Amino acid sequence: MSEILEQLAGYGVVPVVVIDRVEDAEPLAQALVNGGLKCAEVTFRTAAAADAIKIMTDKYPEMLVGAGTVLTTEQVDQAIAAGAKFIVSPGFDAEVVDYCLEKGYTVVPGVATPSEAAQGIKRGLKVLKFFPAEQAGGLPMIKAMAAPYTGIKFMPTGGVNEKNMRDYLAYDRIACCGGSWMVKGDLIKAGSFDKIEEMTREAVNVVKEIRGDR
Numbered sequence: 001m002s003e004i005l006e007q008l009a010g011y012g013v014v015p016v017v018v019i020d021r022v023e024d025a026e027p028l029a030q031a032l033v034n035g036g037l038k039c040a041e042v043t044f045r046t047a048a049a050a051d052a053i054k055i056m057t058d059k060y061p062e063m064l065v066g067a068g069t070v071l072t073t074e075q076v077d078q079a080i081a082a083g084a085k086f087i088v089s090p091g092f093d094a095e096v097v098d099y100c101l102e103k104g105y106t107v108v109p110g111v112a113t114p115s116e117a118a119q120g121i122k123r124g125l126k127v128l129k130f131f132p133a134e135q136a137g138g139l140p141m142i143k144a145m146a147a148p149y150t151g152i153k154f155m156p157t158g159g160v161n162e163k164n165m166r167d168y169l170a171y172d173r174i175a176c177c178g179g180s181w182m183v184k185g186d187l188i189k190a191g192s193f194d195k196i197e198e199m200t201r202e203a204v205n206v207v208k209e210i211r212g213d214r
Contacts, residue, residue: 001126001127001153001175002106002126004064004085004086004106005086005106005108005126005127005175007039007064008039008064008086008127008155008175008176009127009153009175009176011037011038011039011064011176011207012169012176012177012204012207012210012211013037013165013176013177013178013179013203013204013206013207014037014039014040014041014066014155014176014177014178014179015032015037015039015040015041015179015180015182015183015200016040016041016043016068016157016178016179016180016183017040017041017042017043017052017180017183017188018043018045018046018180018185018188019042019046019048019049019052019188020046020048020185020188020189021048021189022048022051022052022055024052024188024189024191025048025051025052025053025055025056026055026056026059027191027193028040028056028183028188028193028196029055029056029059029060029063029065030059030060030193031193031194031196031197031200032063032183032196032197032200033060033062033063034197034200035182035196035197035198035199035200035201035203035204036200036201036204037200037203037204038060038062038063038064039063039064039065039066040056040063040064040065040066040183041065041066041067041068041088041178042056042065042066042067042068042084043067043068043069044067044068044069044070044071044075044078044079045069049067049079050078050079050081050082051082053065053067053079053082053083053084054082054083056083057082057083057084058083064085064086065083065084065085066079066084066085066086066087066088066106067079067082067084067086067087067088068088068089068090068178069088069089069090070087070088070089070096071089071090071093071096072096073095073096073099076096076099076100076103076105080103080105085106086105086106086107086108087100087105087106087107087108088107088108088109088110088129088178089107089108089109089110089129090110090129090131091109091110091111091112091116091131092109092110092111092116092119092120093109094119096109097109097119097120097123097125098123101123101124107125108125108127108128108129108155109125109128109129110128110129110130110131110157111128111129111130111131112130112131112132112136113145114145114148114149116128117145117149117152118149120152121149121151121152125152126151126152126153127152127153127154127155127175128152128153128154128155129154129155129156129157129178130142130145130154130155130156130157131156131157131158132157132158132159133156133157133158133159133160133168134158134159134160134164135158135159136158138156138159138164139156139167139168139171142154142156142168142171142173142174143171143173146173152173153173153174153175154173154174154175155174155175155176155177155178156168156174156177156178157177157178157179158178160177160178160179160181161179161181162181162182162199162202162203162206165177165179165203165206166206166209166210169206169207169210169211170210179203181199182196182199182200182202182203183196183200
């Protein structure tokens, strides 16, 4: 895996963030860092995404911030220009994946079937997002797909939470889990950054419990 993917695997959990207001970016980043997760996937579902990434990376350069829900090559350029260190997409868009690889960007495309996984393997990818994880079969499906494809690991996202993350993390073919339970939109909008920090710390403790200190 690339150094960036190794770092994400070390964290074990990647907060998947939707930011509607740019002014929430800095206090959110602070809450995540204070809680022990110096990483985040900021989704390109809102107009504030690129500015939020820039603020987070400028104010907290130790953070590993990526862009999620990236659907076009134009969004790839916007995200990287803003300071994103990795690109995540919900599905396997060959144009987006190939563009990232040509540019030397770390990309984690979404897959839900063996055929999609095969496309990632053909391109030399080592980590694939499994999405939507719970709805697409969860851990049993990941194990079934991992059996013939021995050289890859997965980042399950979608329905992963504080209750089932232990099962995912205990499987050695899981690089890390993507989740939004500690950074829910209502918590961000309410300014409940102390609560976000607390829930982030709890997630970090679960990772340590399952995987130990890396």
